[in-house]
Amino acid sequence: xxxxxxxxxxxxxxxxxxxxxxxxxxxxxxxxxxxxxxxxxxxxxxxxxxxxxxxxxxxxxxxxxxxxxxxxxxxxxxxxxxxxxxxxxxxxxxxxxxxxxxxxxxxxxxxxxxxxxxxxxxxxxxxxxxxxxxxxxxxxxxxxxxxxxxxxxxxxxxxxxxxxxxxxxxxxxxxxxxxxxxxxxxxxxxxxxxxxxxxxxxxxxxxxxxxxxxxxxxxxxxxxxxxxxxxxxxxxxxxxxxxxxxxxxxxxxxxxxxxxxxxxxxxxxxxxxxxxxxxxxxxxxxxxxxxxxxxxxxxxxxxxxxxxxxxxxxxxxxxxxxxxxxxxxxxxxxxxxxxxxxxxxxxxxxxxxxxxxxxxxxxxxxxxxxxxxx
Amino acid sequence: xxxxxxxxxxxxxxxxxxxxxxxxxxxxxxxxxxxxxxxxxxxxxxxxxxxxxxxxxxxxxxxxxxxxxxxxxxxxxxxxxxxxxxxxxxxxxxxxxxxxxxxxxxxxxxxxxxxxxxxxxxxxxxxxxxxxxxxxxxxxxxxxxxxxxxxxxxxxxxxxxxxxxxxxxxxxxxxxxxxxxxxxxxxxxxxxxxxxxxxxxxxxxxxxxxxxxxxxxxxxxxxx
Numbered sequence: 001x002x003x004x005x006x007x008x009x010x011x012x013x014x015x016x017x018x019x020x021x022x023x024x025x026x027x028x029x030x031x032x033x034x035x036x037x038x039x040x041x042x043x044x045x046x047x048x049x050x051x052x053x054x055x056x057x058x059x060x061x062x063x064x065x066x067x068x069x070x071x072x073x074x075x076x077x078x079x080x081x082x083x084x085x086x087x088x089x090x091x092x093x094x095x096x097x098x099x100x101x102x103x104x105x106x107x108x109x110x111x112x113x114x115x116x117x118x119x120x121x122x123x124x125x126x127x128x129x130x131x132x133x134x135x136x137x138x139x140x141x142x143x144x145x146x147x148x149x150x151x152x153x154x155x156x157x158x159x160x161x162x163x164x165x166x167x168x169x170x171x172x173x174x175x176x177x178x179x180x181x182x183x184x185x186x187x188x189x190x191x192x193x194x195x196x197x198x199x200x201x202x203x204x205x206x207x208x209x210x211x212x213x214x215x216x217x218x219x220x221x222x223x224x225x226x227x228x229x230x231x232x233x234x235x236x237x238x239x240x241x242x243x244x245x246x247x248x249x250x251x252x253x254x255x256x257x258x259x260x261x262x263x264x265x266x267x268x269x270x271x272x273x274x275x276x277x278x279x280x281x282x283x284x285x286x287x288x289x290x291x292x293x294x295x296x297x298x299x300x301x302x303x304x305x306x307x308x309x310x311x312x313x314x315x316x317x318x319x320x321x322x323x324x325x326x327x328x329x330x331x332x333x334x335x336x337x338x339x340x341x342x343x344x345x346x347x348x349x350x351x352x353x354x355x356x357x358x359x360x361x362x363x364x365x366x367x368x369x370x371x372x373x374x
Numbered sequence: 375x376x377x378x379x380x381x382x383x384x385x386x387x388x389x390x391x392x393x394x395x396x397x398x399x400x401x402x403x404x405x406x407x408x409x410x411x412x413x414x415x416x417x418x419x420x421x422x423x424x425x426x427x428x429x430x431x432x433x434x435x436x437x438x439x440x441x442x443x444x445x446x447x448x449x450x451x452x453x454x455x456x457x458x459x460x461x462x463x464x465x466x467x468x469x470x471x472x473x474x475x476x477x478x479x480x481x482x483x484x485x486x487x488x489x490x491x492x493x494x495x496x497x498x499x500x501x502x503x504x505x506x507x508x509x510x511x512x513x514x515x516x517x518x519x520x521x522x523x524x525x526x527x528x529x530x531x532x533x534x535x536x537x538x539x540x541x542x543x544x545x546x547x548x549x550x551x552x553x554x555x556x557x558x559x560x561x562x563x564x565x566x567x568x569x570x571x572x573x574x575x576x577x578x579x580x581x582x583x584x585x586x587x588x589x590x591x592x593x594x595x596x597x598x
Contacts, residue, residue, distance in 0.1 A: 002487035002494070006476070013475030013518070327471040330432070332460035333488040334453070
């Protein structure tokens with residue numbers, strides 16, 4: 001205890017030097033801890049989300065884009081899947097199809113057009129209001145509602161994708177009718193709407209009422225289409241609904257046999273792919289872990305260099321403290337005492353640096369939303 | 375007749391110093407009574423500090439014996455000599471040798487923190503507080519030595535040497551860095567607090583202080 005008391009007094013007296021050393025050691029420890037922790041956390045979140053999504057049907061294309069669009073609503077230039085495929089899956093009797101349309105955003109939050117089956121699949125429960133049932137209605141994920149400070153009765157405009165496209169349709173002013181309870185998944189960041197609403201945003205469906213000014217909601221937005229009880233009936237779409245686009249269809253088979261049959265049938269058709277998100281995520285994590293090995297090697301070299309610097313500092317420190325150690329020896333301290341004293345100082349700094357690194361990782365974990373890729 | 379507290383017999387100590395002639399001390403016979411106040415004098419470099427370090431067991435003679443309080447120090451192992459010093463010897467240094475990162479009180483109690491044989495308990499703390507009070511340092515007990523005057527720092531050094539009640543006190547030019555008035559104050563404290571049966575061996579260059587001592591040893595007589 002006396003050794004630690006003296007060590008603590010020494011560090012306290014040389015607090016600036018000690019603080020700098022603790023920060024240097026803490027940062028060296030923080031990086032690998034943070035990378036390991038975040039990888040584990042996001043790997044786990046990815047795996048859980050993928051495992052809860054049995055199959056995804058889409059057009060042939062890059063499987064990573066397709067899976068990330070279906071699971072995380074990441075915008076990607078994907079060829080659309082015609083709505084007729086939903087009917088085809090239903091007609092097969094082998095699975096429940098859950099259509100998704102996730103190409104647009106509302107104030108930078110993904111607008112996800114889907115059906116009530118999606119809310120059942122993901123366990124989404126309205127904490128306030130109701131799920132979106134009609135054209136122009138939106139129910140927000142918990143984090144989106146908090147970030148946009150919106151509640152039932154408010155309105156949120158969709159984002160104009162290309163301000164210079166004069167042929168583009170006006171943004172749609174969505175009426176917030178509900179807020180989902182938090183789930184700790186990407187659903188918390190989304191704005192959920194009915195499929196017809198996304199087709200209206202896409203310009204496939206439209207009404208004949210003049211667009212309204214909606215500057216009160218967004219000063220940068222001159223006009224937006226507004227759907228309300230008076231004009232809702234006037235909104236309609238031209239063309240065959242079977243050809244209307246989706247970005248993906250989540251397919252929920254009751255068993256492995258149905259899944260295998262559906263995959264085989266779908267993948268035999270040109271231009272379509274039925275993929276298993278779990279397999280894609282496994283593949284992705286495999287790539288990430290390979291990259292992490294290079295990062296680990298870099299960290300090991302950095303750690304070794306830090307240890308060399310620490311050794312140099314210990315050597316210089318022992319030289320600078322020669323008089324002090326001589327005095328301690330004169331007063332009866334053993335040779336081992338000087339070593340123990342310096343070891344205790346480094347141990348205290350090591351503990352402080354580790355605590356600092358862990359606090360940093362904890363702060364990072366708290367700052368980043370759970371279950372969602374940053 | 376009471377046995378001597380410190381005895382040296384046929385002590386020879388020699389060591390080569392870089393770029394200088396070999397250094398050798400030969401002390402045929404020396405005995406110090408318990409409670410004797412002894413001044414050690416001689417020109418610079420003659421071996422005063424070497425003599426004191428031989429008595430304290432910090433150096434071991436090539437031949438002869440050094441006995442303190444009945445223990446033949448020169449025959450002890452390094453660990454044995456360290457244990458002997460902890461129990462028997464208090465040191466006062468010319469440059470005070472206080473630790474700048476400890477408070478005045480912690481500096482006084484430092485021997486207790488360095489030696490497992492000494493117990494840092496209430497009696498030690500009370501004694502340290504009493505010593506600081508008598509040295510007029512109670513008000514600065516919580517301050518760092520670097521904030522004190524040189525005289526105050528040496529008084530802290532004396533308190534540290536006295537706190538363990540070691541029966542042999544070795545002071546290596548304790549007033550060498552102090553002015554005359556401060557020297558008197560420091561020595562008053564030292565002589566006042568020294569127990570009658572505790573022996574003082576003090577190296578000094580100041581002839582004006584010799585009247586305070588029972589005996590004066592001139593180390594130049596022992597230089598071979």
